[in-house]
Amino acid sequence: xxxxxxxxxxxxxxxxxxxxxxxxxxxxxxxxxxxxxxxxxxxxxxxxxxxxxxxxxxxxxxxxxxxxxxxxxxxxxxxxxxxxxxxxxxxxxxxxxxxxxxxxxxxxxxxxxxxxxxxxxxxxxxxxxxxxxxxxxxxxxxxxxxxxxxxxxxxxxxxxxxxxxxxxxxxxxxxxxxxxxxxxxxxxxxxxxxxxxxxxxxxxxxxxxxxxxxxxxxxxxxxxxxxxxxxxxxxxxxxxxxxxxxxxxxxxxxxxxxxxxxxxxxxxxxxxxxxxxxxxxxxxxxxxxxxxxxxxxxxxxxxxxxxxxxxxxxxxxxxx
Numbered sequence: 001x002x003x004x005x006x007x008x009x010x011x012x013x014x015x016x017x018x019x020x021x022x023x024x025x026x027x028x029x030x031x032x033x034x035x036x037x038x039x040x041x042x043x044x045x046x047x048x049x050x051x052x053x054x055x056x057x058x059x060x061x062x063x064x065x066x067x068x069x070x071x072x073x074x075x076x077x078x079x080x081x082x083x084x085x086x087x088x089x090x091x092x093x094x095x096x097x098x099x100x101x102x103x104x105x106x107x108x109x110x111x112x113x114x115x116x117x118x119x120x121x122x123x124x125x126x127x128x129x130x131x132x133x134x135x136x137x138x139x140x141x142x143x144x145x146x147x148x149x150x151x152x153x154x155x156x157x158x159x160x161x162x163x164x165x166x167x168x169x170x171x172x173x174x175x176x177x178x179x180x181x182x183x184x185x186x187x188x189x190x191x192x193x194x195x196x197x198x199x200x201x202x203x204x205x206x207x208x209x210x211x212x213x214x215x216x217x218x219x220x221x222x223x224x225x226x227x228x229x230x231x232x233x234x235x236x237x238x239x240x241x242x243x244x245x246x247x248x249x250x251x252x253x254x255x256x257x258x259x260x261x262x263x264x265x266x267x268x269x270x271x272x273x274x275x276x277x278x279x280x281x282x283x284x285x286x287x288x289x290x291x292x293x294x295x296x297x298x299x300x301x302x303x304x305x306x307x308x309x310x311x312x313x314x315x316x317x318x319x320x
Contacts, residue, residue, distance in 0.1 A: 080315045082249060083312060083313070084245055084247035084248055084310075084313060085308060086244070086305050086306060087295075093237070094238075095235075096121065096237060097228070097231070097233050098209065100230060101228055101232075102129070104224055107234075114216050115237065117212065118210055124206065124208075124228070129193075129205055139184055146177045150173070153167045153171070192210060213239045215238045217237060218236045218237065240301075246296075247296060247313055248293065251290040251291065258279070258282075262315070267312070275298055275305065278297065279295070280296060280297050281294070281295040283295075
């Protein structure tokens, strides 16, 4: 009986041992699976976190790049739009007049006509032209005898053969005649007559008026047959090679401009044709409407730029 109980206990222990072993193995397997699962979850979490961080950084960098580029474009496109017109500097505009006056008897000029330096642009006529030529030739003829008398009296005075008073009188007449000839000579040049080519056979009641510049006729103020006073203007001539752009700028915008700033100009008629230039002068006189004139020069001459033409302009402003 005792032996049977002992064997039964042993079998029970073995059975329990086997069951515990199974449980142990199953527990180990579960622990291993749990550990693997946690590692996988952690790795996925880290990858997702890294990807999220990179996406945020890239997004910020992209936004920053867009902002920077947008700012640069806005800065590059910062221009001041102005209006103005084409003008000619004083040294390229000539008013033609006749210093001694006279009658206009001939001209072929028309407004807008091209002219060359030295072209005959008008013919004048007056009696005073004849008188000046006569006075010059008479004075020149008399000068010869006065000059001879002066030198004769000079020799006599040096030898004490004549008085000082006679010599001084001869000297004064000689100098006076010399001054008169010079004066008449300059008057002849004023009416385009060369004194060296003048003689009794070349005296004329007419004189020619010549163009002093290359360019075109911008204005005609006299008609044929009209008497012209010395202060009257017959024609306005323009040399357009050095035309400039005069822009009207409000007082509040003057501080934005400086010498050398780039200017792009265009007309309303041909808006797609651009003319490049730069600011050369900023006016210091503010008008009653609180504006000032800003002068610009073009980099190259264009015949289509006519004085008086209205223009639009864009001035590149300094980056803020």
